[in-house]
Every structure is written in structure tokens, then in C-alpha cells.
Amino acid sequence: MGKKRILAGGIAQESHSFNPVPTDRSRFNIRAGMEAVRTARGSNSLLGGIVDAAAERDVEVIVPTMFRAQSGGPVEEAVFTEMRDILCDAARRGDFDAIVLPLHGGMLTPGLHDPEGALMAALRAIVGPALPMTAAFDLHAHVTPEILERCDLLAGYHTNPHGDQGSTGRRAFLAAMDMLDGRLRPVLSAVHLPMLTLGNDRTDEDPLRALHARARAAVEAGAAYDVSIFNAQQFLDVPGLGQWVLAYGNGAGPDALALELAQKLWDERHALIGSYPSLESCLDRAARGTDRPLILGDQGDRVAGGSPGDGTYVLRALMARGDLPPSAVPIADAAAVQACLAAGLGATVTLSVGGRHSTVAPPAAVTGQIVALGSSAQVTYDGPADAGYTAALGAYAVLRTGAVHVVLTDQPYSYLDPDYFRAMGVDPAALGIVITRSGYHYTLNYAPIGECITVDTPGMTSYRVQDLPFTVARPFFPLDDFAFLPRLHQRGSGTP
Numbered sequence: 398m399g400k401k402r403i404l405a406g407g408i409a410q411e412s413h414s415f416n417p418v419p420t421d422r423s424r425f426n427i428r429a430g431m432e433a434v435r436t437a438r439g440s441n442s443l444l445g446g447i448v449d450a451a452a453e454r455d456v457e458v459i460v461p462t463m464f465r466a467q468s469g470g471p472v473e474e475a476v477f478t479e480m481r482d483i484l485c486d487a488a489r490r491g492d493f494d495a496i497v498l499p500l501h502g503g504m505l506t507p508g509l510h511d512p513e514g515a516l517m518a519a520l521r522a523i524v525g526p527a528l529p530m531t532a533a534f535d536l537h538a539h540v541t542p543e544i545l546e547r548c549d550l551l552a553g554y555h556t557n558p559h560g561d562q563g564s565t566g567r568r569a570f571l572a573a574m575d576m577l578d579g580r581l582r583p584v585l586s587a588v589h590l591p592m593l594t595l596g597n598d599r600t601d602e603d604p605l606r607a608l609h610a611r612a613r614a615a616v617e618a619g620a621a622y623d624v625s626i627f628n629a630q631q632f633l634d635v636p637g638l639g640q641w642v643l644a645y646g647n648g649a650g651p652d653a654l655a656l657e658l659a660q661k662l663w664d665e666r667h668a669l670i671g672s673y674p675s676l677e678s679c680l681d682r683a684a685r686g687t688d689r690p691l692i693l694g695d696q697g698d699r700v701a702g703g704s705p706g707d708g709t710y711v712l713r714a715l716m717a718r719g720d721l722p723p724s725a726v727p728i729a730d731a732a733a734v735q736a737c738l739a740a741g742l743g744a745t746v747t748l749s750v751g752g753r754h755s756t757v758a759p760p761a762a763v764t765g766q767i768v769a770l771g772s773s774a775q776v777t778y779d780g781p782a783d784a785g786y787t788a789a790l791g792a793y794a795v796l797r798t799g800a801v802h803v804v805l806t807d808q809p810y811s812y813l814d815p816d817y818f819r820a821m822g823v824d825p826a827a828l829g830i831v832i833t834r835s836g837y838h839y840t841l842n843y844a845p846i847g848e849c850i851t852v853d854t855p856g857m858t859s860y861r862v863q864d865l866p867f868t869v870a871r872p873f874f875p876l877d878d879f880a881f882l883p884r885l886h887q888r889g890s891g892t893p
């Protein structure tokens with residue numbers, strides 16, 4: 398008997414319903430075949446976990462394509478279609494034993510509120526109901542009944558900030574292998590909760606820490622095969638937005654466990670709404686002097702949460718004060734980068750930067766010297782989150798005005814890792830204040846160089862969701878309050 402082969406690949410992006418800038422093909426890192434396998438190997442990513450677990454079992458991984466982009470507006474339909482068609486063409490060849498999909502799960506296209514479910518439907522239509530198909534998603538995925546019906550097992554991250562990408566990919570892979578070997582007949586017990594978490598939703602702190610500990614104990618005791626608790630991305634105006642508890646059993650669904658976890662999550666809903674310090678209070682601290690750099694997450698303009706990344710709210714605050722240590726603030730602005738490229742390194746320029754898409758702060762006038770300039774710089778994540786992941790940056794320029802380094806890029810980035818700054822010639826460890834476009838994911842990778850604080854700034858990704866024009870996603874807590882009756886969704890409970 399020949400080597401087992403699995404098909405793995407797909408698309409990973411997190412969308413924001415209210416970001417007006419579509420995510421086009423140029424924002425994707427697209428890899429296929431041996432290049433995709435080679436670059437994923439040993440990396441703490443979903444595909445990395447699949448590739449490494451497969452190598453240990455001498456299973457071949459076929460990657461027809463893997464599209465990966467940072468968060469942003471909905472993904473252009475043609476990008477999704479291109480990826481889907483490549484995967485479907487590969488599926489039609491039929492030279493594999495199972496499918497394992499490393500996706501994000503929180504993507505939108507203009508026409509689809511559940512593209513991952515549509516991808517799974519297309520693949521199922523080709524391979525039929527019997528072929529094992531599993532998937533691995535980000536904890537912030539928008540899970541739908543269609544996804545749960547079409548895939549045999551869906552594994553989500555257990556951590557937020559996310560540090561277990563590799564082991565999540567591994568769980569999805571091993572479930573497919575266990576099915577192939579006849580050791581697993583997954584039966585799902587799942588509960589949907591019409592609520593959002595808005596801060597206080599780290600898994601290394603209560604209440605989520607206790608919930609995950611309970612789930613882990615149940616798996617270790619053999620009461621469930623795999624458990625995931627999904628905390629949906631907050632800015633998706635889609636039907637059925639909310640939380641999901643998924644508990645898979647082997648041969649029988651762990652109904653009681655799913656209901657218990659869901660009830661606990663609902664009971665803790667008020668505790669899952671956080672509060673954050675003001676920007677001014679953090680800048681005051683920096684002005685008094687700190688031992689380590691303050692790494693500030695700009696909550697209102699988090700590219701990691703799908704924002705455009707061109708907000709000037711923090712930049713204006715930094716420029717308005719003369720008492721602050723050296724700082725760096727990223728702004729996505731392709732026109733400003735082009736103006737810097739035209740002026741050249743060392744030139745002093747006056748530019749209008751940012752504020753084109755961000756809803757809370759207009760463009761800012763900045764006069765400064767161009768201290769770094771370039772394109773195609775390579776970022777390699779220090780980790781621990783996504784350690785070893787590499788990405789190429791587009792064109793960039795660093796404009797120094799007083800103590801502020803304005804890091805201008807032609808694409809928005811989340812700055813999840815300090816190497817983004819280093820790749821553009823700015824050493825974040827040498828500064829007093831560093832701004833990132835992330836709310837909590839950045840804290841894992843910046844902890845070695847500074848003190849991470851997410852600040853309460855206004856904007857598209859602020860947790861003040863009452864300011865956003867939700868229509869189809871409602872009702873949900875905390876915008877609406879209502880009695881909640883948990884209802885079990887089951888799959889696979891019939892006899893085999």
C-alpha cells in the first residue's frame with residue numbers, strides 16, 4: 398500500500414463588514430506545492446502543524462494553493478473564486494485520502510457571508526460524503542451550521558492571544574488520520590450563543606481560562622475527543638453572529654459537556670466586556686519615564702481586527718506633546734509612500750498622511766525627514782506566535798518628525814511582531830513608545846521587549862460596537878438583551 402496523501406490548502410483572512418476598502422489579490426501571500434510545504438515546515442501556523450504532523454506519520458501533503466492575508470475589508474469575489482477553483486480542480490484528481498483545511502473562518506466576500514462554508518460545499522460535492530474532511534480555524538471564526546454539517550471535525554485555537562496555531566492544525570490532521578484508520582467516528586454536540594465578547598477574552602485569564610480548563614479536562618478524561626470554544630470576530634454583520642461551543646465525541650456526542658460550557662459562557666457574558674486605559678494616561682506614564690518601552694495597541698484602528706490602518710488619532714496625540722520619549726506609529730498610506738520615494742532618503746518633506754478611510758481622524762500634516770526608505774523588505778516573526786513565519790513588505794518610508802517615527806507603508810499591517818519595525822529600519826526596543834495595530838495578539842511577541850497595553854481609542858475596531866451600523870447580525874448581547882435558551886446542534890449521531 399502506498400503512502401497516504403492529504404489535500405491541504407485554502408484561504409485565510411479575517412474580514413470587517415464596515416471596512417470600505419476591499420481586500421484585493423495584492424494583499425495575499427500566495428504559496429503552492431513544495432514551496433508552501435517547505436515554508437510551512439516547522440512554523441507555528443495551521444499549515445505548519447499539518448505539515449509537521451504529516452511528516453511524523455510519513456503522510457504526503459498536497460497543497461494546491463494557500464492564500465493568506467492580514468485582516469481587512471471583505472475579500473474580492475474573484476480572489477475567493479480563484480482559490481476555490483484551484484482546490485476543486487485538485488479535488489477532482491482524487492489522488493488523496495482526506496482533506497484538511499487550514500482556514501481562518503472569519504472571512505467575507507461581497508456576495509458571501511460564509512465563504513469557508515461555500516468552499517466546503519464545493520469540495521463535498523466533488524469528493525462525496527464519506528471522504529474525511531476536517532478543518533482548523535482561528536478562535537475568532539464565524540462558524541455556521543453549514544460548516545459544521547460539511548466538515549467532519551472543526552478544530553479551533555484554544556488560545557487568545559493565539560499561540561497554538563501549529564497544534565490546532567495538528568488536531569485537525571490527526572482527526573482525519575484517526576477517521577481513515579477507523580479509530581474515530583466523530584459525533585458533534587454544538588451550541589450557538591447570540592453574544593459577543595468585547596475584551597476580557599484572553600484565554601490565559603478568567604473567565605475563559607476556567608472554561609478552557611474544564612474542556613481540556615474533559616478531553617483528557619476521554620469524555621470528549623476534541624473541544625473548541627469560538628469567540629467570533631466582533632465586526633461581522635452576518636446572520637448568526639455569535640459564539641460556538643463544539644464538543645466532538647467518538648461514536649456519541651458529548652451533549653452534557655457542550656450544554657455546560659455554553660451555559661457557563663452565557664453566564665459570564667457581562668465579565669467578557671472589558672474596559673481599557675485612555676491614550677492620555679499611557680502617554681503621561683511614558684512622559685514620566687518607564688524602564689521598558691510601552692507597546693500600545695491602538696484599539697480603534699486595529700488592522701488585526703480588520704481596520705484600514707490609516708488612523709491618525711494616535712499620531713496627532715504624539716505630535717501634540719513635546720514631553721514624550723522617541724516613538725513609532727504606523728500609518729498605511731500608499732500616496733505618502735510614493736511621495737517619499739520621489740523625494741529620496743534624507744529629504745525633508747511636508748505631507749498629508751493617513752485619515753483616508755479611518756472614520757475618526759482626518760489626514761495629518763507632517764513635516765519630517767525621510768530616515769528609511771525601501772520596498773520588498775522581509776519580515777520573519779520572532780514569535781512565539783507564528784514564530785518563523787515570513788512575509789514580504791511592499792514599499793515603505795519612515796518619516797521622522799521630532800521624536801516621532803511615522804512608519805508609512807503602502808499596505809496596512811497589524812505589526813503583530815517587532816520584526817515589522819526592524820525590517821523597516823526602526824528598532825522598537827530602542828524607543829519609549831511603540832504603536833501596534835492589534836488589540837492583544839501583539840502582546841505575545843512584544844512581551845520580551847516592552848510592556849504591552851491596549852488603549853481605548855475610537856475607530857472602526859473599537860469595542861464600542863453600539864457605534865457601528867449592525868443590521869443583519871442583531872439581536873446579540875450586549876447590544877440586545879434577551880432570555881437565552883441553549884439549543885443543541887448535532888451531527889453524525891446516526892448509526893454508521
Ligand SMILES: [Zn+2]
Pocket residue numbers: 535536537559
Ligand atoms: Zn483570531
